Ligand code: HEC
């Protein structure tokens with residue numbers, strides 16, 4: 181009876197979580213789910229429930245989807261594993277010890293560099309080193325039970341037989357992080373860093389990721405415009421020594437404007453020395469930030485990261501309205517106000533507070549004119 185109750189409660193919880201997920205179907209109001217700690221009773225779980233736990237870890241705490249997604253092409257798609265694994269194991273470059281899907285997934289998570297899928301290695305490593313972190317380390321820190329749940333989910337996803345067992349030797353309850361639920365913007369930079377997985381790749385806010393640059397003293401060498409752009413449009417200017425496409429390009433879609441500004445302010449204030457990481461990075465030469473003399477509205481908009489949210493010219497942002505024909509719909513006064521006071525007049529079907537209210541402070545009068553003229557001409 182007790183077990184039955186637990187299972188029922190768990191199912192109810194899952195249903196609640198999944199309906200939250202489906203509410204997230206509308207991209208313009210989709211905030212990223214921050215990890216929420218949740219105690220799960222492994223002892224009374226069915227395989228179906230265990231698989232569902234694996235799914236939540238992949239999308240949440242595991243940060244797997246930051247890299248393994250169709251958008252960035254940064255890592256192979258995990259839904260193809262069932263068909264690609266036999267090929268990997270037969271590859272003459274394969275030097276690992278895996279013999280089947282389960283052991284291959286496990287090895288990929290614990291020792292990513294044992295075998296690097298061709299074309300996905302760290303830049304300059306000739307596919308000998310994987311950019312993927314060991315998922316038991318650093319900020320990801322998956323437990324054995326969590327790793328088994330991930331494998332169960334990946335096997336199930338590909339339609340293969342689930343061969344892992346639900347751990348019983350493990351403590352009856354294990355902590356699984358990864359529930360989506362976010363009523364509003366996160367309040368501190370540390371919460372944002374944790375919630376969005378920045379620490380999986382960066383040294384920042386006490387986290388020790390090593391995939392991207394150390395950010396513990398980033399404020400000494402970069403200004404806030406640069407930092408904002410680095411988050412909204414990671415590929416606009418790629419940090420020296422790193423390949424493009426590694427930093428997720430989804431944060432523009434996920435972060436609340438307030439969260440973005442908090443992060444930028446936090447990084448701006450991180451100048452090393454007494455930082456909790458104790459690491460002082462050699463300040464890099466600041467990126468060439470000369471305002472282009474020949475700047476036009478289009479270049480200015482790209483430079484200010486508008487393309488993270490809007491579609492126009494080469495940009496494909498999808499969080500805000502498509503601006504590619506905006507001149508036919510809106511006059512210059514409207515456009516000027518939309519940029520200076522985004523919340524004064526919210527476009528139909530969009531939420532307030534998504535468009536950053538920062539441009540009035542950032543753009544010179546001349547830059548604003550250039551942008552408004554450019555937009556008014558898009559017909
Ligand atoms: C920082 C980016 C990154 C993160 C985070 C990441 N991976 Fe990877 N992963 C990669 C890359 C790049 C490769 C391909 C290179 C290689 O073979 O190691 C890869 C390879 C793999 C492979 C082998 C794929 C194949 O086609 O053979 C598996 C399985 C895998 N990852 C699972 C995971 C899981 C599960 C997680 C989350 C717990 C995860 N990864 C998190 C970047 C990442």
Ligand code: HEC
Pocket residue numbers: 246247373376377378379380381382391392393395398407410411414415417418419420422423424425426427428431443447
């Ligand atoms: C999957 C790994 C990954 C994640 C997650 C990630 N980044 Fe990055 N980030 C990188 C890499 C790699 C670079 C260097 C290449 C580039 O500039 O795009 C980078 C570059 C940056 C830079 C520019 C640093 C410089 O010296 O120019 C900033 C700032 C930054 N990231 C902030 C963040 C923040 C804030 C988050 C979380 C909201 C985050 N990153 C999440 C991988 C990541």
Ligand code: HEC
Pocket residue numbers: 208412432437481484485486487488489490499500501506510515518519522523525526527530531532533534535536539551555
């Ligand atoms: C973080 C996402 C984001 C960024 C970055 C952003 N916008 Fe927006 N923008 C939105 C959203 C969402 C809306 C619709 C809600 C509203 O009206 O505030 C919007 C609305 C607009 C509108 C009004 C469109 C209409 O049809 O009513 C204009 C014009 C505009 N943005 C221009 C810009 C320019 C120029 C920049 C860069 C300087 C920029 N935006 C940067 C998200 C963004």
